[in-house]
Amino acid sequence: MLGKVLSLRTDRSIGKALRLPCTLLLFTTGALYAANAPATPMPAASPAALPSAIYASAPSGVPAVAAASQESTAMAVPAAFSRGAEGLSPNVLAKALDAVSAARARGISGRTDRLTVIDYSLPSSQPRLWVLDLAQGKVLFHELVAHGAGSGDKYATRFSNVNDSRATSLGLFLTAGTYEGGNGYSLTLKGLDPGVNDQAETRHIVMHGAWYVSEDHARQFGMIGRSWGCPALPQAVAPAVIDAVKGGSFLYAYAGSAPSAPTVMKASLSSSRPAARHGKASKAVARAAAQTVSALVGKRR
Numbered sequence: 001m002l003g004k005v006l007s008l009r010t011d012r013s014i015g016k017a018l019r020l021p022c023t024l025l026l027f028t029t030g031a032l033y034a035a036n037a038p039a040t041p042m043p044a045a046s047p048a049a050l051p052s053a054i055y056a057s058a059p060s061g062v063p064a065v066a067a068a069s070q071e072s073t074a075m076a077v078p079a080a081f082s083r084g085a086e087g088l089s090p091n092v093l094a095k096a097l098d099a100v101s102a103a104r105a106r107g108i109s110g111r112t113d114r115l116t117v118i119d120y121s122l123p124s125s126q127p128r129l130w131v132l133d134l135a136q137g138k139v140l141f142h143e144l145v146a147h148g149a150g151s152g153d154k155y156a157t158r159f160s161n162v163n164d165s166r167a168t169s170l171g172l173f174l175t176a177g178t179y180e181g182g183n184g185y186s187l188t189l190k191g192l193d194p195g196v197n198d199q200a201e202t203r204h205i206v207m208h209g210a211w212y213v214s215e216d217h218a219r220q221f222g223m224i225g226r227s228w229g230c231p232a233l234p235q236a237v238a239p240a241v242i243d244a245v246k247g248g249s250f251l252y253a254y255a256g257s258a259p260s261a262p263t264v265m266k267a268s269l270s271s272s273r274p275a276a277r278h279g280k281a282s283k284a285v286a287r288a289a290a291q292t293v294s295a296l297v298g299k300r301r
Helices: 001-036 066-084 088-103 217-222 238-245 282-299
Strands: 112-121 130-132 138-143 157-158 173-183 184-191 207-212 232-234 250-254 263-264
Touching: 088 112, 088 250, 112 238, 130 238, 138 238, 157 217, 173 207, 184 238, 207 238, 232 238
Parallel strands: 112 250, 157 263, 207 232
Antiparallel strands: 112 130, 130 138, 173 184, 173 250, 184 207
């Protein structure tokens, strides 16, 4: 009996002694299997549903950010030039840009890299023409520019679309080709505003150089000389300015805040030989211009 009890205790002791190595063996075997077993990919969780707008494609042929980019660029242009263009009113530049946008909306195409602005509300003794590089945000030229003899003396207060009036026209123009004429290298201008400047070609309103447009002339007489309606420039810079803006760029002429309210003539006078390309005006031309100016002066009184 004692032998059986001792044998049973001995068996239990051996079991206890072997229990820990067996447990360790099981853990070791499991670890080895896990290390060598082929990896089983876990099924990927399906992504959360996104708003349908995220998957919507942009309209065909139009970049998704085009509208925002164009709007920000258009809004940035006036601010950039108001900081960098001496004497150029942000209000005048905004009006010029609005006029260009309206022309484009009517289907009139033109160069996008150049814009010329003339502010005839300033005296002729001050530089009042700016040529802007819209692509680079730079002012290429800031020059003196003449107004027509029929528009006033130091200040331009009368404007006309009438042939032989010798007055300046306002509004938006499109530059065309160049030619060599009586005033040298000249640039043709096409008026884009019906009734306001659309007779520019008929009147031979062109950009050219003139000896009477100079700082010396302004110092001596208090103003520069006057043209017969053309935006005449200093002779030294006229060719460079013309080359910079020729071939379909926009030119905007403004006079809304002149010292006295500007008068714009839209009526038609009897045509005669164009004065811009001839050295002398005929008596009929002189009479028509004198009658026009006299009528305006009498009306203002």
